[in-house]
Structures are given as structure tokens and as C-alpha cells.
Amino acid sequence: MRTKYAIVGAGHRGLHMFALPIARQFGEVAELTGIYDVNPVRARYMSEACGNAPVYDDFDRMLINSGVDTVIVTTIDYYHDEYIIRALRAGCDVITEKPMTTDDEKCRAILAAEKESGRKVTVxxxxxxxxxxxxxxxxxxxxxxxxxxxxxxxxxxxxSHGADYFRRWHRDLVLGGGLLVHKSTHHFDMINWWLDDVPHTVHAFGATRFYGPTRENRGERCTTCEHASSCEFHMDLNADPEMRRMYAEAEGEDGYYRDQCVFGDGITTYDTMSVNLRYESGALLSYSLNAHCPYEGWKVSINGTNGRIEAESFDHPLNDGQPNDIVRLFNRKGEAVVYHVPKTNGVHGGGDDRLHRMLFGLETDDPYNQSAGSLEGAHSMLIGVAANRSIAEGRPVAIGELLR
Structure with missing residues (x-):
């Protein structure tokens, strides 16, 4: 028997992370029975790409008429809570894109609705x-x-990647919680999971120093900008057929521009961030995120009572052609052990395929607790929420203050 899924939020992420895999890879166990988006052009495009799945013009009508078992939420982050809660109250389980939501009040409401409904939220x-x-x-x-x-x-x-957040709705701190919520929730969850620990207190700093109105030659959006020929950040929205269909041709419905100027006015999201965090165990995390680097990736060091682990993953010519990722372990005997971990093909280092198999029930064994629920979603995004509050108010913020 196939599980019936409905998607709310027909953007690029919803299409490629969920709709297309259901239609092309997991048809034996999953069926897409409904699509809803406030922009009907994008909803119809997703439907066409996925075998003409039914499109609804009302979310609640989709919940009633689609026979849905699990609702997949891939809207703008600001609206996650609205659709998660409505789906739970309609008797559906929910799969939501990260972050689970964007502030502490919405987080508490989701946790309460999940408890009251008896249904399940997966992040x-x-x-x-x-x-x-x-x-x-x-x-x-x-x-x-x-x-x-x-x-x-x-x-x-x-x-390339970093700048793109400042072209789209993520540039508004309210809509996505800024990068400390939208992007860093991945990184905070990774550390929470590695340590099997709960965050306690956060102190942070943040600023917008690279993007925003930092140069004179700028406009409202790339499509109409008089500086397009000389700007290294220019984006041709019509060059890619999918971007044209999903965004350029959908502008008349909601007025949303996917190619806003990264140096434009009104940007409230930080591009340079530093966070200090203390866990309940007493372990400390120092974290930085910069959205304007010459290469992309991460570097981590983990210090313990018996030694130190160093690991990194980044895209740069220095790293090209290497068949393995490296983990270095240094112990207190003066020894170094180097682990060569074979690189895995696939989106996000092979993570998406493995996540799909867990989400759609093809794998159920989970010895390392990789599947994440609402509490894990809360702990990761609340670090970002606490960091934003710390930046705004100039003080440390306790996670318990946000969870109450």
C-alpha cells in the first residue's frame, strides 16, 4: 500500500527534494496526491513535472479531498508553522524542510499541536x-x-551560493530567520547530534558587511539593472528554462522577484556571523558563518578529554581529484590516526538519497538516530533564534527562556 503525500510550497526545493523523487524513484511506496502553492503558476509547473499530480487552490480543501497521509511543507520558512499545525490538526503526519520554523513562539505552537494531535513531525x-x-x-x-x-x-x-540568499526572500530576516536560522540550523543540528547534547546558552554577533547597500552601482533587480553588463553578481533569470517557468513567468501572480539585487536596500539578513554556545553538559561551541568566501565548505575540530578530531569538507581546486574525505584523530600518546572515508556521489554528499529511503519507509533501521523529529528541529533552530536575539539585545540568551 502506497503512502499518499501532498506538498505545500511548489518552489525549487519542494520540486527537487520531494516531488520529483516521489514521481521518479519511489512510486512503488509513495504517491503524490496533491500540490498547493499560493502561486498557481508554480504549482502547475510542479504538477507538469511530476505526472500531472492534482493541483489545489485551497490548502484545507487539499487536506480533505486528496486522501493525504503525510503533508510535506516546503514553503517560505515564515509560514511553516501555519501549514504544519493545520496538517496536524487534520490528522496528518508532517515532513517539513529545515528550519522547522523561524521563532520561539511558532516553535512552541508546533510542539503543542503535535502533542495534542498525536501525529508526528519529521524535520x-x-x-x-x-x-x-x-x-x-x-x-x-x-x-x-x-x-x-x-x-x-x-x-x-x-x-555564488552565499550571494543567492540575498537575491531571494531569505534576504528578509523575518521571512527566514536569517542565515543563523535558515542555514545554520543544519550545522547546529549536526553538532547537537554528534554530541547527543542539548543547547543551553547562546551569545552571538552578526552584521551585514558584504551585501546590502555597500556599492554605488546597484539596482532593484538584475532583470532591469543598468549595471548588468559590469556586475559579477548579475543573474539572468530567463537563461535557465526552469527558473524562467517557476519564477519569471510567475511574477504576475504575487510580484515576487527571484533576482533581487544583492546590493539593494532593505536587506536585513546578516552575512557575517559569530556564535558562542554552551551545552547542558558544559561543552562549548564556537561557530562562524560567512556568506562571502572565495570557496565553500566547512572545517571542524572537536576537543575531548582523550584527544582531538579534525575534519573538513570544502570545494576548491586544492581538494579536486581526492577520492576520500579525511578524518584526523590525535590522541594524548602523541599519535595521529588518519581515516580515509570514500567520497559518496549524490546530492549533499549522498545524504539526500539516504534521507529519502528513511522518509519513504525503505529503510527503518536507525541505530545512529539520524531521523529527526520536532524536538531536534526545535533545538537546532532555537540556537539561531537565540543568536538573533543576542545580536539584537547584546546579551546571552538561554534556550530554556525560549522553550519555557
Missing amino acids: TFNVRFIPYVRRVKELLREGAVGRVLSVHLEYMLDT
């Missing part, structure tokens, strides 16, 4: 499923460094 942390990331988890569980005392994680977004 899609695909980073947990990357084999390289899991190998670090295995080493920590085996006690390779003893009790963890501190972690340092540096994450770099390049000026």
Missing part, C-alpha cells in the same frame, strides 16, 4: 545522512576523544 536534516558526517558520529560514540569539551565549526558560503 529533514540531510546532513546527518552524509556518510562522512556519520563517520565522525561513529568515532565520537566509540569514545575516540573521550568526553567532548569543546567544538569549533567554521562554515564558508562562497559568492
